[in-house]
Amino acid sequence: MLLTTGYNFDGYKITSYLNVISAEVVLGTGIFSSLGSQFADLTGTRSGSYERKLESAKENALNELKKQAEFLGGNAIIGIDIDYTTFTSDILGVVANGTAVVIEPEESTVSNEKYIPVLSYNTKLPFNICNVVLRADDIFQNYSAALEIKSYNDAGKIKAIISDIEFKTIFNENINLKEYIFAVNQKYDDLLYSTDFIKVSCDQLRIDLIQKAYVKVKKVIYSGDETIIDMEDTIEQNQISQIPVNQLEALRQNYGRDVMCNTQVTEYSWICYCGMENSRRVIECERCHRKDNSIKKSTSLGDSVLKGNIIDTAISKKTAREIYEYVSSLDMKELEDLEYELKTLVRKESLFEENQKEEAIETIVRML
Ligand SMILES: [Zn+2]
Structure with missing residues (x-):
């Protein structure tokens, strides 16, 4: 009392x-x-x-x-x-x-979890590690860590991962955690998920001073597969985002937690928010399936590069339904008639259970 x-x-x-x-x-x-x-x-x-x-x-x-x-x-x-x-x-x-x-x-008004943005990525991997989550376990500065991951398809969902983490403080000092094993136990449907927390053994983890992290993936086991995949040979593919942390956070708020860099368009390629460099001939990022904004914004079909892009992307789809969804996602007024024709094929496809991809492509080539 x-x-x-x-x-x-x-x-x-x-x-x-x-x-x-x-x-x-x-x-x-x-x-x-x-x-x-x-x-x-x-x-x-x-x-x-x-x-x-x-x-x-x-x-x-x-x-x-x-x-x-x-x-x-x-x-x-x-x-x-x-x-x-x-x-x-x-x-x-x-x-x-x-x-x-x-x-x-009184509950502490400050959350006991801190999200440290990860600025390293490897476009050879079917996922990006978005944040290291640091959790204060008690008042004695004992911490646990987890990784927040965005997988780009079901096959890229992780069961366990071994990685090195390098924290950078605001004084540009390094704090290194070597060979940490993160497991994912909970069932998740979402492609954005967190690993379980593991204890961090590090004396000088000045959590408030940590500004960003680089995570190097060394080994990975994907969900639904027991194979251990050694990433050593893709380590030179690791890239580090050069944009300042506050700008990155702003981009992540607008375009998703897995954003690693700003988009860039060059003559032959465009770089997606996920870090992937795609050919100008594809409109949708091959890795994360984001659309190339710069192409989406152009509303004129007069551009032959755009027509080629649309045809190429349609060819990469499996069914008329996928092609229709893709074309309507472009949201271009000039494609409304084409959308209507494709919709007819989608109906035919589901009614007779007959793949109408070839017909859809013929329609696109004819109408563009
Ligand atoms: Zn992408």
């Missing part, structure tokens, strides 16, 4: 006020005037004995308060006030008052 003369406790919040409680303890009779047995105590060791009596009366009064608070379902008393009072001219007593309350430890 916590007691205070004040009205709050540091680190706790009061969740309910129960009742004002009060306890009276009679200190003794004849303190002042009588020549009774109490008075005998006052001779010789007068003050000492008197003080002890006062002290024990106060203690009894507080114990009585605690009992009352407990009876009311409280776990603390606030506003404790102790008075000495004479009940008659002869009897001294102690009166203790307070308010019984229920308190709860």
